[in-house]
Amino acid sequence: GQQVMQIPQYQHVQEGEDFTTYCNSSTTLSNIQWYKQRPGGHPVFLIQLVKSGEVKKQKRLTFQFGEAKKNSSLHITATQTTDVGTYFCADNRDDKIIFGKGTRLHILP
Amino acid sequence: DAGITQSPRHKVTETGTPVTLRCHQTENHRYMYWYRQDPGHGLRLIHYSYGVKDTDKGEVSDGYSVSRSKTEDFLLTLESATSSQTSVYFCAISETGWNEQFFGPGTRLTVL
Numbered sequence A: 001g002q003q004v005m006q007i008p009q010y011q012h013v014q015e016g017e018d019f020t021t022y023c024n025s026s027t028t029l030s031n032i033q034w035y036k037q038r039p040g041g042h043p044v045f046l047i048q049l050v051k052s053g054e055v056k057k058q059k060r061l062t063f064q065f066g067e068a069k070k071n072s073s074l075h076i077t078a079t080q081t082t083d084v085g086t087y088f089c090a091d092n093r094d095d096k097i098i099f100g101k102g103t104r105l106h107i108l109p
Numbered sequence B: 001d002a003g004i005t006q007s008p009r010h011k012v013t014e015t016g017t018p019v020t021l022r023c024h025q026t027e028n029h030r031y032m033y034w035y036r037q038d039p040g041h042g043l044r045l046i047h048y049s050y051g052v053k054d055t056d057k058g059e060v061s062d063g064y065s066v067s068r069s070k071t072e073d074f075l076l077t078l079e080s081a082t083s084s085q086t087s088v089y090f091c092a093i094s095e096t097g098w099n100e101q102f103f104g105p106g107t108r109l110t111v112l
Helices: none
Strands: A005-007 A010-014 A019-024 A032-037 A044-049 A055-058 A061-065 A071-076 A085-093 A096-099 A103-108 B004-007 B010-013 B019-025 B031-038 B042-051 B054-057 B064-070 B073-078 B087-094 B107-111
Touching: A010 A019, A019 A085, A019 A103, A032 A071, A044 A055, A044 A061, A071 A085, A096 B031, A096 B042, B004 B087, B010 B019, B019 B031, B019 B087, B019 B107, B031 B064, B031 B073, B042 B064, B042 B073, B054 B064, B073 B087
Parallel strands: A010 A103, B010 B107
Antiparallel strands: A005 A019, A019 A071, A032 A044, A032 A085, A055 A061, A061 A071, A085 A096, A085 A103, B004 B019, B019 B073, B031 B042, B031 B087, B042 B054, B064 B073, B087 B107
16 A cells, blocks of 8 residues: 655754654655654644645755655754654545654754 | 544543544534554554545554544544554544644543
């Protein structure tokens, strides 16, 4: 079945360092969504990418959708303690969303 | 936050007992979803609904059933709970099924 693979599974960074998580699919993605889940919380929608090669920014977060629509990335510049959590990509198709397993980000002070 | 509530928020039950989890929304969104979240597995879709009395299976539907008799309520039932169903269950809603999903606070279920 359809799958989206996320790497890395875990990432520890020093506060102020950059962070990137990658989402890959063996099949063409319809569109890609990104969510953030804080420890003990629920997933919260961040953004949706639809077009091939699309790049969107939200303050320190940059989201990219690959030209072939088979991969996507989330890059955080100069991480802060508030960035702690798990970041999920999700393939949205056929009225359903299939989530990747997520990348858990730890920030070292 | 979107108006989504889940009840109960925590439940401990014994193997073999029936359990029903409730998701209630005040947003009048057409689509509603049930996910389970387990360490190492991320979020997995159990069942979803695209309208009143319209439901379909997700990735991990075995052992679960759902019902939606009103737009605002989506019920998840474990007919006979097993220890493998110990998990955190999230409900989500979406206006169109194509745009973002809004998640409820979750229900932590423990089956002993």
